[in-house]
Amino acid sequence: MDLGPTSYVVLGMLALGPRSGYDIKQLADVSTRHFWAVSYGQIYPELRRLEGAGLVRSEDASRGTRQRTIYHLTAKGKQVFNAWVGDPAIKKLELRDEMLLKLFFADAMPRKDTARHLDAMSRRHHLLAEGLRAHEPMAANQPHRMKYEVMRFGIGLHEWCSDFYARLARDMEQGREAKR
Amino acid sequence: MDLGPTSYVVLGMLALGPRSGYDIKQLADVSTRHFWAVSYGQIYPELRRLEGAGLVRSEDASRGTRQRTIYHLTAKGKQVFNAWVGDPAIKKLELRDEMLLKLFFADAMPRKDTARHLDAMSRRHHLLAEGLRAHEPMAANQPHRMKYEVMRFGIGLHEWCSDFYARLARDMEQGREAKR
DNA sequence: TCCTTCATGTAACTAGTTACATGATTAT
DNA sequence: ATAATCATGTAACTAGTTACATGAAGGA
Numbered sequence: 001m002d003l004g005p006t007s008y009v010v011l012g013m014l015a016l017g018p019r020s021g022y023d024i025k026q027l028a029d030v031s032t033r034h035f036w037a038v039s040y041g042q043i044y045p046e047l048r049r050l051e052g053a054g055l056v057r058s059e060d061a062s063r064g065t066r067q068r069t070i071y072h073l074t075a076k077g078k079q080v081f082n083a084w085v086g087d088p089a090i091k092k093l094e095l096r097d098e099m100l101l102k103l104f105f106a107d108a109m110p111r112k113d114t115a116r117h118l119d120a121m122s123r124r125h126h127l128l129a130e131g132l133r134a135h136e137p138m139a140a141n142q143p144h145r146m147k148y149e150v151m152r153f154g155i156g157l158h159e160w161c162s163d164f165y166a167r168l169a170r171d172m173e174q175g176r177e178a179k180r
Numbered sequence: 181m182d183l184g185p186t187s188y189v190v191l192g193m194l195a196l197g198p199r200s201g202y203d204i205k206q207l208a209d210v211s212t213r214h215f216w217a218v219s220y221g222q223i224y225p226e227l228r229r230l231e232g233a234g235l236v237r238s239e240d241a242s243r244g245t246r247q248r249t250i251y252h253l254t255a256k257g258k259q260v261f262n263a264w265v266g267d268p269a270i271k272k273l274e275l276r277d278e279m280l281l282k283l284f285f286a287d288a289m290p291r292k293d294t295a296r297h298l299d300a301m302s303r304r305h306h307l308l309a310e311g312l313r314a315h316e317p318m319a320a321n322q323p324h325r326m327k328y329e330v331m332r333f334g335i336g337l338h339e340w341c342s343d344f345y346a347r348l349a350r351d352m353e354q355g356r357e358a359k360r
Numbered sequence: 361t362c363c364t365t366c367a368t369g370t371a372a373c374t375a376g377t378t379a380c381a382t383g384a385t386t387a388t
Numbered sequence: 389a390t391a392a393t394c395a396t397g398t399a400a401c402t403a404g405t406t407a408c409a410t411g412a413a414g415g416a
Contacts, residue, residue: 004375005278012285022395035280039377044397066384068395085285086293088300091278093308098185098271100215100330105192105265107324113266114326120268128273144287145358146294150280153344160340164333178325184403202367219405224369246412248367 001053003080005091009038010046011073011081014056018072021047030135031147034128034154047071055080099124111172118169125162129155181233183260185271189218190226191253191261194236198252201227210315211327214308214334227251235260279304291352298349305342309335 003011009032013024021043028038050056055077061070073081099121106114132154139151183191189212193204201223208218230236235257241250253261279301286294312335319331 005276005281006375008281008285012281015285015288020395021397026394032281032284035275035277035284037274037376040395040397041377041399042375064384066395081285082288085282085289087282088293088297090300090304092276093279093304094217094274094276095215096185096272096274097215099273100333101185101188101192101212102265102267103326104212104215104330105188105195105261106326108195108262109265113268117268120270124270124273146283146286148358149348150284153280156344157337157340160337164336168329178328186403200367201369206366217404220369221371221405222403244412246367 001049003084005036006038006042007046007050008081008084009036010043010050011055011077012085014071014073015078015081018070020061020068020070022068030138031151034132035150050077115169115172118165118172122162122165122169125158125165129158129162132158181229183264185216186218186222187226187230188261188264189216190223190230191235191257192265194251194253195258195261198250200241200248200250202248210318211331214312215330230257295349295352298345298352302342302345302349305338305345309338309342312338 009028010024013019013027016027019027021040024043025038025040028036032038047056047058051058051071054074056071057074058069058071061068099117103114103117103121106117109117132151136151136155139148142148189208190204193199193207196207199207201220204223205218205220208216212218227236227238231238231251234254236251237254238249238251241248279297283294283297283301286297289297312331316331316335319328322328
């Protein structure tokens, strides 16, 4: 049984407290989403796999006819999760940005189009930062410092990107050369 | 025939001049790699697909028994590529960082382990920035400004990340609270 | 001689997304 | 009524990685 990062998202969310697959998805969407997105198509099968491996256990929490299954970590699950968290091994980092790809090839474009492109990129990152800031208070009002810091990382990162593109757009508009 | 970002990496590299699949891979590894990685397993089949669609054309460039196939853009290929480059539509941005995931869940770890973790992350990003800086002169000594700017983006981004983690590690070491 | 780079390719696999299906409950 | 949210799930698909295989040319 080998576990990938997505498995640990599931285990980690359950380490915070018992919850359903639906809950895990909602939580992930407002927390880990910006650096590790997960979908239902992964979560539900993964929960079953983890249960099969004895890392989580399910219990029925249906109210009336409304079905609901709550999962919680087993002792083994907690141990496996802690081992992963504590392991300082450097794991892969992946970035995929189609806009940046266009920018890379933008020398073939008229300057005006490039400027418009840069504006769009700057706005995109600003919006992403804003989106994160929207649940900043929520992150601040809970006792887990790292969750808050990771959110600040995301905000800071996207603001930095936004500024980079805005500055480049301005430089180009003013006909400033690239300083090499 | 629908083209994904990887198809455009291939087309884009050919727009810079005719080259082989091998060449495309080498070039991508020192340029687009940090925001769009490609592998042989994608490139070779993609070249055939693009040729089938009439966007590229191949010619044999074997020297003696040493085989080599060079591809170049057709007029149609150039047109399709330019249309993509010029289209300002905002496309998906994806980040996946397992270390950040660990950090997110690090509240369960002893502070000492978290500090070690932060150091490792800071170093990782510093190394990535250094790696990019290694081919900065190459990027500077060619007439395509955007390729140089995208490289500077990568260097700046990773330096920013490195600094963020280093500062956080220092703050925690000094017992400084998170400012909320 | 042997190692590295040049050069091409595929098969099997892994991970993740999307679209769809179902149906109950709660709020407007 | 009806729209939104709660809740679970799967099948088909898409994209990308890894491991392997082959072999020539060039440099140490």
